[in-house]
Amino acid sequence: MSGSDGIRQVRLVAHFPGVNNTTVWSDPRSRSQIDFSSFEELARTAERGRFDYFFLAEGLRLREHQGRIHDLDVVGRPDTLTVLAALSAVTANLGLAGTLSTTYNEPYELSRQLATLDHLSGGRAAWNAVTSSDAFTGENFRRGGYLDHTDRYERAASFVRAVRAFWDAAGTGRAAVHRDRFFDIEAVPTLPRSPQGRPVVIQAGDSPQGRDFAAAGADVVFSRHGGFEAGRAFYDDVHRRLAAHGRGDDELLILPGVTYVLGDTPAEAEERARAIRYQQVSGATAIRFVEQVWGRDLSEYDPEGPLPDVEPDLERVLTQGTAAARSTDRAALVERWRARAASEKLGIRDLVVEESARQTFVGTPEAVAGEIVRHVAERASDGFVLVPHLTPGGLDDFVDRVVPLLQERGALRADYTPGATLRENLGLAPRP
Amino acid sequence: MAHPLDRPLTLGVALDGAGGGFTAADHVRAVRLAEDAGLDFAALGDSLTGVSRPDALLTLAAVAPHTRRIGLVPTVTVTHTEPFHVSKAVASLDFASRGRAGWWVEVSRTGSDARAVGRRPTAPGEELWAEATAVADVVSRLWDSWEDGAEIRDTATGRFVDRDRLHYVDFEGPGWSVRGPSITPRPPQGRPPVVVRAEDDHALATAAVAADVVVVTSGTLGAVRERCLRVREEVAAAGRDRDGVFVLAEVRAHLARGGPGPDRAGAGLVHTGSPGALAEALLEWGRVVDGFVVGFGSTDEDLPLFTERTVPLLRESGVLREGDGPRTLRDRLGLARPDSRYGAG
DSSP, X not given: OBOTTSOBOOEEEEEOOOSSTTSOOSSTTOOOSSSHHHHHHHHHHHHHTTOSXXXXXXXXXXXXXXXXXXXXXXXXXXXXXXXXXXXXXXXXXXXEEEEEESSSSOHHHHHHHHHHHHHHXXXXXXXEEEOOOOHHHHTTSTTOSOOOHHHHHHHHHHHHHHHHHHHHHTTTOSOEEEESSSOEEEEOOOSOOOTTSSOEEEEOOOSHHHHHHHXXXXXXEEESOOSHHHHHHHHHHHHHHHHHTTOOGGGOEEEEEEEEEEOSSHHHHHHHHHHHHHHHSOHHHHHHHHHHHHTSOOTTXXXXXXXXXXXXXXXXXXXXXXXXHHHOOHHHHHHHHHHHHHHHTOOHHHHHHHHTOOEEEEEOHHHHXXXXXXXXXXXXXXXXXXXXXXXXXXXXXXXXXXXXXXXXXXXXXXXXXXXXXXXHHTTOOOOO | OXXXXXSOBEEEEEEOSTTSOSSHHHHHHHHHHHHHTTOSEXXXXXXXXXXXXXXXXXXXXXXXXXXXXXXXXXXXXXXXXXXXXHHHHHHHHHHHTTSOBOEEEEOOOOHHHHHHHOSSOOOOHHHXXXXXXXXXXXXXXXXXXXXXXXXXXXXXXXXXXXXXXXXXXXXXXXXXXXXXXXXXXOOTTSSOOEEXXXXXHHHHHHHHHHOSEEEEOOXXXXXXXXXXXHHXXXXXXXXXXXXXXXXXXXXXXXXXXXXXOGGGOOSSEEEESOHHHHHHHHHHHTXXXXXXXXXXXXXXXXXXXXXXXXXXXXXXXXXXXXOOOSOOHHHHHTOOOOOOTTSOO
């Protein structure tokens, strides 16, 4: 986990821009979210920056707002595994990670697909195992419908165990058998053992069950706690759970998702950050945000004007297909927003810009590199998943300006180890 | 129905995937041989269990950036795989290959596949192919569920897509349904060409309504001629243009060494002999079909002989397509790019 001079190594992940308003499509530099050239360009940039892996998220149903397809953000994604397989042909060292649902896939089939990707890429495959419980997404699948929330993680854990059983049986000629209350399956895996044996497993849940699920068996946690104090608390909590599962500190990496904005001076970086936030929140987007919270059609309101004086309809959920739509305490949010808008004299769009700000690191390249090294050195994280706001050039300035500083400090590899697998690059303890 | 070779022969190779290796380089080598010879497509077989071979669609996705002209046609079975995943996977292969994807539809018949997935027991061929027809239908609808031009990026109104040009498919299959729309925009070809191997009448029923390319597996020239007529009758009975589909004969070529043992004979026309003799045979057989899918006794040994010695003889005879710059598989086959069925026009 450390360089030869004792500096903790920073793990870096390039997140392909997603389908929420973090991704700015109105900028003239924004290019296709679906042409293969965009995936290829971002992956090549990440490899030039000696990142550990490329990450592609997944959505299995288009988001909806007021019963219609949400049309203000980027829409349209590829099949995760297909893009990762194609990227294996245009990269040599970069890990290839993707989100794949345990709810809408089958363990044997997914184990075989990930083993195929691991063979094709020479040991660079990784899988972000997510669970889905909403019937909304299930309408696109045979195995549709709702899973009880407490069953979600048990079933997901069973799914991951089954996948690993098939991986472990590869090359032995014997059948892996997996029987419990969720699955009754058996097969003789037909692929030889893949270079990593077990491709890297990533987990992103944040609830207590989600954290335990990660501590029990994941290799990487994709966390949402990018801030220093929140990051420290999360890191400590998950490591306590890790120990309780009898696993060592070097068996799990914690990588929060973060954004960054660079400038030649701190003031210039702040100014750019603010301009990006206004690109991310158009007037129409601001109204949609407030509609989600209010549960009402507010299309008649002026985004530059004050918050609606009508009371929210807390029974109505206008948005489907996003995590936020299911989990937020909206009454408390309305109260807090009203207080903030009043005290800071903010209009609707200004308020949403402030409230939805996700920028973690804003500053000069030196300052951002320093913060990244500090977070890792003091165990607020093991590195970061960088989420750019532009497709596909959104990491260019990071790779050009921050990566050399990380390398000078000895916190990031100057080059890859030839032929190393992703598991080896991440410094994870070898799997049995 | 004798075909006077008034259109070029369509020529693809079938790489069955077994024994083809597992690294990308293994497969790139084979597909490039076919591409350099100017062939129309390379098909790669697949099965969940039984035979040791990699996932065909992912393997051809890794081949796509290393090739520029040849069609890439993976087998994707539909019995256990979610139709929604099939649709976006083939669409994504079409994006990765810049319009060169096809889809070879197969069903899964074995108990070992059923036990590996654990969702359903095996079923009779009639039921499997009836479901395959439904899957091919919904996959095609999902490809159409984004009209061309649905992505508008209209900064004036803040709208990225015109949602009036995105469509729910609301498809009811046998025991399942799919709401839609696809998460993946319409692929470059609109609808990547669909291949069905009409090995029996149940598969033929699927081919008649869903296939752009039908592969017939009869073992003699006379039987191929009859089967070809039958395919066109069924296509016409399904309300489609009887000459709008390509009917290709399956051929198994043993060029490097002697003929097949009785266990390897398989289906289709079998050629055992020299590469030159195969060229002569294909020229003769080509009078009754639109082309061939050629598989090999040994891909390692026979494919190079086929591409280096058989194909140049066919090319000298003027029966193959010329001019092989980058273009889509549909363009190569002369299939027009269809408009979305959901479009207002």
